[in-house]
Amino acid sequence: MFFQVNTDVIKGCIPLYSLICFSASSKSKCFLCNIFIIKATMHSLALRNALRYFPPSHHATLAPEFAQELRQYGHIYMYRFCPALRMRAYPIDQYPCRTRQAASMMLMIMNNLDPAVAQFPQELVTYGGNGQVFSNWAQFRLVMHYLSEMTEEQTLVMYSGHPMGLFPSLPSSPRAIITNGMVIPNYSSRDQYEKMFALGVSMYGQMTAGSYCYIGPQGIVHGTMLTVLNAGRRYLGSGDLRGRVFVTSGLGGMSGAQAKAAVISGCIGSAVCPCDGVPLRKRHEQGWLMEVTSSMEQCIKRIREARSSKTPLSLGYHGNIVDLCLRRQVMAINKLSNAGMFFWDYGNAFLLEAQRAGAEVKKVDGGATEFRYPSYVQHIMGDIFSLGFGPFRWVCTSGEPQDLAVTDSIAATVLEEISASVSDRIKQQYNDNIRWIREAGKHKMVVGSQARILYSDQKGRVCIALAINQAIADGRVSAPVVISRDHHDVSGTDSPFRETSNVYDGSAFCADMAVQNFVGDAFRGATWVALHNGGGVGWGEVMNGGFGLLLDGSEEAAKRARLMLNWDVSNGVRVQRGRQPERIRPHLLICSLLGLQAFAEWLNNGNISNEMMRWGCCCCPTGGEMLTPRESLSSSTIILADLTLFLHSWRWRIMYLHYIDSCS
Structure with missing residues (x-):
């Protein structure tokens, strides 16, 4: 009450x-x-x-x-x-x-x-x-x-x-x-x-802090669960994580979700709380940690017991993950990785700061955003974002748990209906998210407002929003619902060391996508929009934005949701340079989303062969000597790079090169 x-x-x-x-x-x-x-x-x-x-x-x-x-x-x-x-x-x-x-x-x-x-x-x-x-x-x-x-x-x-x-x-x-x-x-x-x-003239809004869209640690736990689950599939070859151990550090607003996500995934999550015991006690009282200890011996004992019985466990250890500095921590990570541990950066710019501190983390012959270890976007979440799946969320403004339960049921039904007709690759995502929303209530994740996080793609978000809006109109949900998302989403953030770390076409440091998303959401029906410098990995390292949209059961709200969500997701579906196009085929996905089937095959011409790239070296096409740029422009054979298509759907740049032989 x-x-x-x-x-x-x-x-x-x-x-x-x-x-x-x-x-x-x-x-x-x-x-x-x-x-x-x-x-x-x-x-x-x-x-x-x-x-x-x-x-x-x-x-x-x-x-x-x-x-x-x-x-x-x-x-x-x-x-x-x-x-x-x-x-x-x-x-x-x-x-x-x-x-x-x-x-x-x-x-x-x-x-x-x-x-x-x-x-x-x-x-x-x-x-x-x-x-x-x-x-x-x-x-x-x-x-x-x-x-x-x-x-x-x-x-x-x-x-x-x-x-x-x-x-x-x-x-x-x-x-x-x-x-x-x-x-x-x-x-x-x-x-x-x-x-x-x-x-007092500027401030750091992080992501959902300054955009008024934070929903507590639940806001990151679904994405963390998907990361852990898919890490098991990638590194261990199995989605069954019973008896596996996931070690992390910190129990703050974001990192506090990781131990809970481990339990939901079925494994053993051990979270190290650096120095300050306040967040440790807070997460334990809120039910996000099952057990706490300040004894390393007890911590190891409980992990071994849980591994033996294959029982999910979230365990908080009050200590420090490393006592001296980043370089010492990286040395320990390198040693453990050589012994078979799989390590990845989970988005706090750890590898970037470790590199700046002189630690051995740089990837040999790697690009500006590549390190010895991958970020979770490069190895796991990047593919999920490429398919249009990201952290959609909603808040029941009545404050009633019953309204949240109704919306959970609506979302699950919508996803189950859609999943019956999707491809096998996308079906895996739908199955993971249906499992999440069906079990979300029993994990008691609400801290603050009656809110829910759910990874979904464009079709799922639109259909869920429209179904919730209809439920408000017919009285099944007692009050309006705010829909939103994390800025850490398909199209919300340009961040070369996190969200866009898997962009390899040279545009990882560009910020057009986040700005365009902010502007596009504003005139397509959002109730409020936000654009931030910084967020996740620090001030000056990121551009990101978000929105809030109030569903009140009206036809106008349905129109806004349909129009705005279509843009908010499709702006971010993109080809990631350096990946196999047949693995994701976002050009076909975008055409499907926007009803542009006639362009699908033509857009596929954006896959440039390595053979064609020899022209970018200013070499004589007949195998002669290297020419300077000025000489190559004046030669009888020229190359015209005709930018016939420039779709910026989260780094989707497709250049259709025309070779013109002026002698022919």
């Missing part, structure tokens, strides 16, 4: 200038340590930037407090203005609003700041160490105020946590446009981030 909160109570977190006292004892135990020492002139500028949120009559009271926060924590969080109301995803009807689209955003924002969900809620950090929802508490109050007053002919514009205000727009427009960390590329260094964050 939910504690009923009157809308007037929630309005209590909206007034801007009520100086709510905030006791030091209720602040986070672990403050962020990325303190940037700024010059006195910059200190004054940071203080001025913070005070502009308030009338001059309050400056004398606030200035000393803000100055102390800046000196102590390297940033002005405005702790005084943290609401006394408990942060959580209240049922949508309890939010004061003029449109439910705005209320849905308020619900999602408060879920991101729920202490059960967020890593450092008092610093507005949802996950990832410094992935924030807003930069300070004044911004939170302003945004909640704007959303409570917003109509369906207005759009809220967000600049790195700062609300620029409500601007006139069309009813079909997004209700919010969010950008986080957008800086000139030449100034996208970590040092510049520290400076701009201290000044």
Whole structure:
């Protein structure tokens, strides 16, 4: 039974200038340590930037407090203005609003700041160490105020946590446009981030933190389960993982899902919690760890017992995966790998940082994004993304577990119907995802809002969204549902050391896909959209975006879902250079998705033979001497690279080369 909160109570977190006292004892135990020492002139500028949120009559009271926060924590969080109301995803009807689209955003924002969900809620950090929802508490109050007053002919514009205000727009427009960390590329260094964050002019939104779409550790557990399951198939030759051991490290917002994913996959998951015991206890209390220990001997004993009985187990060890440095850790990994262990980087830029630290991880003759060990995208998830499968998700805004159970059943039925007519390769994905959604409820993964994560392809997402929308219309689901996805998806992220690490055509460092996805979702019906610098592997290393779309049972919502989801997925289906085209054939998949069957065979001409690539060396075609570029252009035989097709569907660049012999 939910504690009923009157809308007037929630309005209590909206007034801007009520100086709510905030006791030091209720602040986070672990403050962020990325303190940037700024010059006195910059200190004054940071203080001025913070005070502009308030009338001059309050400056004398606030200035000393803000100055102390800046000196102590390297940033002005405005702790005084943290609401006394408990942060959580209240049922949508309890939010004061003029449109439910705005209320849905308020619900999602408060879920991101729920202490059960967020890593450092008092610093507005949802996950990832410094992935924030807003930069300070004044911004939170302003945004909640704007959303409570917003109509369906207005759009809220967000600049790195700062609300620029409500601007006139069309009813079909997004209700919010969010950008986080957008800086000139030449100034996208970590040092510049520290400076701009201290000044309060930019912030790090991670992925779903700054886009208001985080759903707790469940948001990554399905993808982790698929990674573990497919790692078993690839490295061990079997999907039966009983008695197998999966070792990982960390129990934060993302890594906290790995032990649970191991159990769901049927194996033994041992998670090492580095130094801080708080996340270890938190995950154990939430049911994401079955057992905890601080004894290495006990840890090894329990793993051996579980292996012997082939019993799934999630075990947390309070220790440190390595005591000295990245180089020592890599030495240990190299030794274990030589003894038969399979290792991969699971997306935190470990190999990149290890290389920068001087560890032996670089692949001999490898490209800029290749290391001695693969990332999980290069060996496992890349193929899944190429087929259009990614982390679709939804949130039941009623807050009722029964609504979530109904949507789980709807999704399972939809996937089972689709799977009856798909190819064998895609059927494996459908079978894995049907197994997931059928068993999801019993694993008790909800932390915060009543949400579900489900890997699905374009057809699956559209059909599930339409079916849920119909269930809302006929009353089987009692309140609207927000659909979204992780930014870590088929088309949401350009990240050369993670999501796009398996792109080998030279475009791994390009960011067109993520930006185009953000823009395309905005004018195809999303309720809100977000675009971020950084996320997953760090500031300056990634461009990523996401969306939220409210399903309310209307025909308009169905139209938006169909149009937007078609774009959101098909933009990302792509050919990965350096792979066998017959293995995935995304050119045929895209044609099928978009109804372009007539182009399928022509697009297949994008597979350029190695023989044709000799022309790229400026060599004489008759086997003569090497020519310089200028000489080759003036010779009797020329090559015309006619870019007749340039489809950028997550690195899908197809160049159809025409050879022209001017002598003939």
